[in-house]
Amino acid sequence: MRKISLIMMCLFTVIGWSQNNSQKKDTVKTEVVEIETKYNPKIADAKKIKQQPKVSILKGSKRKTLKYNIFSVPVASTFTPKTGVVKGIDVGVKERLYNNFLALGYGNYNSPYAEFYMHHNTRFSNSFGLHLKYNASLENIGGTALNSGFSDTYSKIFYRQEERFFDWKVSLSAQRSEFNWYGLPAINFSQFVIDRIEEQQQYNQFNLQGEVNFVDSKLDHVHADIQYFNDQFGSSELFGTGLANFKFPVDFLVRNYNELEVLTGLDYLIGGFDQSYSGSNTQKYQFLNLHAKPSYQFMLGNASFQLGTKIFLALDIENDLQHFLIYPDVRFQFPLVKDALSIYGGATGDLHTNTYQNFASENPFVSPTLFMTQTNEQLNLFGGISALVTNRISFHFKASRKTEEDRALFVRNNSKSDGLTVIQNNATLQGYEFGNSFGVTYDDVTTTSFLAELEFEASKKLAINGNIRYSIFETTRAAEAWNLAPFEAAIFAKYKNNQWYASASLNFMGVRKDALYSNTFPSSIVGTQTINGFLDANLNGGYHFNDKFTVFLKINNFINGSFQQYTNFNVQGFQATAGLSYKFDF
Incomplete structure (x- = not known):
């Protein structure tokens, strides 16, 4: 405690000295001196551009991704790999970019799709926009006794303003999703029971976000996020986060030193469920986290380094528990062969706040009876190598070992019905209590992972990417790492010319394990x-008639595979969605 107190006193002293020093009145007068001189440029004065420029992963800001995604129609068979992005390709003749678009489509399984995006810039240094989206699959999957369709409605508005010394943005979004617990277990359910199962679940989400970015200020940016999430069974939660990023100059200690970056923030989560799966009292939870993450980046020769730490004060308000946690945040990168071969590594950790909304997004078939706690990522050691084999082929390999306390695992709930009754303990069973939903269990898990990625630019119009991940899960209390696949692989390809475009993906997920019960609940x-x-296997393609009109076709599970997304939840077979998009400006 004395060491921690001494560190905190030194930190506040430095911050206070910096603030007081910046507030002193400058009495030195300034004059503008114009110097004119003759300059004869030479060819040697120009800095040559490398064919393959190298950018350090630890310096500068990351490139922002373009969030202009059309025809993103989720379907039951869509598999999203954890890594892997198709390498950029030559898009050919530069096409005109528009700020607005409208897309309409329809597919088998009675799947309508509509999306509208509008973005308008004014002459007063501001902009505003609107995003609307609807997609659904209303026809049932073959062989399912219950309704298996889904629908999703999303809307968002935003406003952005640029000022002289800062710019700010605010957005408000709403989303409504409907799913069905259609995955009944291998129990001989009577038609009487099936007719009385209310399998529908509805999620509602409202999100308010705001951010401010400053220019030439120790306070670099501020971000706030408030999210409300509920369902039709009385479950609800409120999750608020706030972040403030500071950059303090330290060149008063040593000349030409980089800035010390300190990311501070808080997370507050409160929510509850009407009951647990056992039918006991309501499940309530409330967490408050205060955190500071100082870091410093520097170069030693050709090597890049980041030294930092993450400090958390975690409060479990519902259970009256407090934790003070410190994690490392250290990274390095060293080029073995300039612009061709480099190694990297590091050690980090974090405290993850689990939310009902995150669980429902990952697995929409969870029951509204979850026990909520936080996941303590105690240590994550990683290292890897990146290589540019040729101008067209690049390779990446990464190995990591992560230790987590209370990692969340999805496990199938046991059925409370024997297939002949819908009543237990004088109460009618809910639609998720027939062995057709999932709970969340927590265990201390150590994960050793190996990841290999290969990118191949076959031509200026065709790019191919592939990755393989193998993981070893070591559990403490659970018999298995429930619903985690040790082996995953994916291959992507993308082609584009002046008028045609196409992309394909092959995603493989290995064998997973789930729980098997001896009898009906409780057992x-x-x-x-x-x-x-x-x-x-998925395909996506289209044809551009011109800069404005495009016809598209999206095919999912085109090999018509029969597999389970989760235990007893079969996916749709061959799915095709076709439509037309129109891009325009007002």
Whole structure:
């Protein structure tokens, strides 16, 4: 405690001295001196551009991704790999860019799709926009006794203003999603029971975000996010986050030193469920985290380094618990062969706030009866190598070992019905209590992972990318790392010319394990149920009539594979969505 107190006193002293020093009145008068001299430029004065420029991963700001995604129609078979992005290709003749678009489409399984995006810039240094989106699949999957359709409605408005010394942005979004717990277990349910299962679940989400970016200020940017999430079973939660990023000059200590960056913030989560799966009292939770993440980046020769730490004060208000946590945040990168081969590594950790909204986004078939706690990522050691084999081929390999306390694992809930009754303890069973939903269990898990990626630019119009990940999960209490796949792989390809475009993906997920129960609820886990691996193949293409009109076709699961997204939740077969998009300006 004395060491921590001494460190905090030194930190506040430095910050206070910096603020007082910046507030002193400058009495030195300034004059503008214009110097004119003759300059004869030479060819040697120009700095040559490298064919393959190298940018350090630790310096500068990251390039912002363009969020202009059309035809993103999620379907039941869509598999999203954790890594892998198709390498950029030559887009050919430069086409005109528009700020607005409208897209309409329709597919089998009675799947309508509509999306509208509007972005308008004014002459008063501000802009505003609107985004609307609807997609659904209203026809049931073959072989399912319950309704298996889904729908999703999303809307967002935003406003952005540029001032002299800062710019700010505010946005408000709303989303409504409907799903069905259609994955009944291998129990002989009578038609009487099936007709009385209310399998529908509805999620509602409202999100308010704001951010301010400053120019030439120790306070670099501020971000705030308030999110409200609920469902039709009385579950609700409120999650608020606030971040403030400071950059303090330290060249008063040593000349030409970089800035010390300190990211501060708070997370507040409060929510509850009407009951647990056992039918006991309401499940309430409330967490408050205060954190500071100082870091410093510098170069030693050709090597890049980041030295930092993450400090958390975590409060479990509902259970009256407090934790003070410190994690490392150290990274380095060293080029072995300039512009061709480099190694990197580091050690980090973090405290992750689990939310009902995040669980429902990852697995929409969870039951509204979850126990909520936080995940303590105690240590994450990683290292890797990146290589540019030729101008067309690049390679990346990464190995990591991560230790987590209370990692969340999805596990299938046990059925409260034997297939002949819909009543237990004089109460009618809810639609998620027939073994057709998932709970969340927590365990201390150590994960050792190996990732290999390969990118190949076949031509200026065709790029191919592939990745393979193998993981070893070591659990402490759980019999298995429930619903985690040790092996995952993906291959992507992208082609584009002046009028045609096409992309393809092959995604493979290996075997997973889920719980097997001895009898109806309440009963203990007596074994494991194997979920077979699957291959999901998808195609997406289109034709540009001109800069404004495009016809598109999106095919998912085009090999018509029969596999399970989660235990007992079969996916749709061959799916095709076709439509037309129109880009325009007002």
